[in-house]
Amino acid sequence: LQRETLGLQTGLSLYISPNTIEGFSTSFVKGVLDNPIYCGKLAFGRRKNEKIPGTRNEYHIVKQKDYLLSDGVHEAIISEEMWNQAHRKRQETGVLQVKTHSLEHEHILSGIIKCPVCGSGMYGNVNRKKHPDGGYYKDYFYYACKHRKLVDGHRCTYKRQWNEDRINAAVEEIIRKFVKNPKFEQEIRKQIGSSIDTSELDKEYDGLKDRLSQTTGAKNRLADQMDHLSVSDKNYDKKYNDMQERLDKLYDEITDIEDAMEEVETRLYNIRQDKISEDNVYQFLLFFDKLYDKFTDLEKKTFLKSFLSDVFIYEEEQKDGRILKGLRFKFPIYMNGRNVLGVDWDNESTDETVVLLSYKKPDGHINVKVEFGEGEGKVPLDNIAKRAEEYKPKERVTYKMIKEYIEAKYGFKVHTAYIAEVKRDLGLPMYDAPNAVEELKQPRKHPTAEKVEAIKDALRYFEIMEEI
Numbered sequence: 001l002q003r004e005t006l007g008l009q010t011g012l013s014l015y016i017s018p019n020t021i022e023g024f025s026t027s028f029v030k031g032v033l034d035n036p037i038y039c040g041k042l043a044f045g046r047r048k049n050e051k052i053p054g055t056r057n058e059y060h061i062v063k064q065k066d067y068l069l070s071d072g073v074h075e076a077i078i079s080e081e082m083w084n085q086a087h088r089k090r091q092e093t094g095v096l097q098v099k100t101h102s103l104e105h106e107h108i109l110s111g112i113i114k115c116p117v118c119g120s121g122m123y124g125n126v127n128r129k130k131h132p133d134g135g136y137y138k139d140y141f142y143y144a145c146k147h148r149k150l151v152d153g154h155r156c157t158y159k160r161q162w163n164e165d166r167i168n169a170a171v172e173e174i175i176r177k178f179v180k181n182p183k184f185e186q187e188i189r190k191q192i193g194s195s196i197d198t199s200e201l202d203k204e205y206d207g208l209k210d211r212l213s214q215t216t217g218a219k220n221r222l223a224d225q226m227d228h229l230s231v232s233d234k235n236y237d238k239k240y241n242d243m244q245e246r247l248d249k250l251y252d253e254i255t256d257i258e259d260a261m262e263e264v265e266t267r268l269y270n271i272r273q274d275k276i277s278e279d280n281v282y283q284f285l286l287f288f289d290k291l292y293d294k295f296t297d298l299e300k301k302t303f304l305k306s307f308l309s310d311v312f313i314y315e316e317e318q319k320d321g322r323i324l325k326g327l328r329f330k331f332p333i334y335m336n337g338r339n340v341l342g343v344d345w346d347n348e349s350t351d352e353t354v355v356l357l358s359y360k361k362p363d364g365h366i367n368v369k370v371e372f373g374e375g376e377g378k379v380p381l382d383n384i385a386k387r388a389e390e391y392k393p394k395e396r397v398t399y400k401m402i403k404e405y406i407e408a409k410y411g412f413k414v415h416t417a418y419i420a421e422v423k424r425d426l427g428l429p430m431y432d433a434p435n436a437v438e439e440l441k442q443p444r445k446h447p448t449a450e451k452v453e454a455i456k457d458a459l460r461y462f463e464i465m466e467e468i
Contacts, residue, residue: 033090036069039083040076044068053266053396101128102139106297108168108304113311115145116325118156122146124164143167158315162323170324171304171311172292178333179288205264212257219250251415258416262398269396307331312344397462405458406451414455418447422455426465 036043045067052058107124115122127140142161149155226243229236285307295303310328317323326344333340399416406414423429447455459465 030090030094033086036083037072037074038077039080040072040074041080042070042072044070053398053401101136102126102141104297105139105141106301107141107143107164108297108301109143109164109171109308109311110301112305112308113143113162113167113313115156115158116313116315117158118145118148120145120148120156122162125161141165160315162313167311167313167323168300171308171327174324174327175285175288179285201264201268205261205268208257208261208264212254212261215250215253215257219247219254222247222250255416259400262400266396266398307333310342397464402455402458402462405461406454409457410450410454412451412454414447414451417445418451419455421447422452423459423464426456426459428459428465 032038045064047061048064049059050062052060110124111121113122114120122143122145125142125144127142129137131137141164143164144161145156145158147156147158222243226240226247229239229243233239292300292303307330308327309330310326312325312327313323314325326342328342329340331341399419402419403414403416406412456465
């Protein structure tokens with residue numbers, strides 16, 4: 001093994017610039033083993049910069065399962081057979097290790113609690129020592145910083161290991177204090193079901209709808225003029241071609257407007273789903289005292305991560321016994337007479353939030369009595385995290401996503417009307433189109449068999465239709 005490691009280091013040193021890598025980290029070795037460039041291949045399309053659905057000008061890099069692999073002109077370090085063997089082994093071993101000890105335990109605040117020196121997330125770890133009689137001592141769980149390298153090149157020097165139970169208990173105590181405040185319950189109940197201000201998006205959608213109606217009207221009028229052109233006119237062909245070009249441009253403009261409308265609809269949908277998730281957390285906060293102690297560690301971790309974004313601590317325990325320096329929430333929490341996104345005990349101030357919430361009167365109320373626990377008529381608590389994952393709304397699939405998938409895979413574009421026609425023929429759910437007309441001026445064009453199959457493939461890919 002030492003000879004193999006030395007050989008790997010010697011071989012790689014020929015291709016690595018000096019003074020660029022201090023040592024071989026785990027991620028570096030994984031990257032080498034997974035990169036086919038070392039066996040003389042070039043990979044194209046392993047990662048793709050994709051737009052985040054429901055956002056504007058926000059993208060993220062997504063690893064692709066399928067990508068193009070071709071021969072390179074560079075010299076291979078190892079044979080393709082050896083690389084394939086290593087790749088197969090990586091697929092077998094490159095998975096999370098099966099938990100064998102403390103099966104019910106979870107690092108509840110792992111990643112949320114921040115290092116007081118470098119500000120990065122501190123992660124849960126365990127100190128497990130073997131007993132002389134062959135067994136193990138009680139596991140000691142703690143949060144520690146991974147000593148990341150800072151911007152200036154120095155590593156974080158914070159080496160304190162905090163007992164997990166102590167930090168977890170401190171956070172739980174703070175939450176219990178503010179949920180027991182009667183005014184907190186009043187404000188939380190006000191926020192549950194409150195309306196969200198989407199006036200700007202609604203205004204943008206209405207503007208796009210008007211543009212779509214106007215452009216569709218222009219398209220229909222132009223099509224009517226084309227129908228009434230005189231064949232005997234000596235300039236018939238020129239006029240017809242000019243009108244056809246204008247008509248094509250109008251169709252392109254209609255497609256762009258429809259794509260923009262779908263994007264706005266997706267953003268509105270995501271905002272409303274976020275509001276539903278927020279309301280669910282608010283409901284749990286109302287019953288925090290009764291529910292939290294009955295949660296498993298996994299359920300506690302899921303619940304706290306749903307509304308806590310950061311937990312700040314001091315470098316050392318304070319003279320008054322305090323450990324926590326502050327908390328940061330994912331959405332507004334009522335404290336000290338106002339809605340805040342965080343609290344900092346260093347300066348006794350809170351971070352006020354600016355949220356698009358308007359407290360409007362709901363259309364009605366439904367009072368539901370829910371009892372938690374075991375037994376008939378009660379809601380069990382042992383599978384809350386699992387149910388929450390099941391109820392998580394699926395991402396809405398838009399026509400734009402379907403068109404992008406078809407263009408990327410098949411190399412041609414399809415019109416929105418073609419997708420709608422295939423969905424209609426398959427009996428799939430359809431939504432009312434804002435630009436629908438009562439009577440068509442011209443016969444509807446139908447997609448070719450090739451485009452129909454491409455659309456069906458996309459519908460299967462996005463799980464809109466089942467395999468047939």
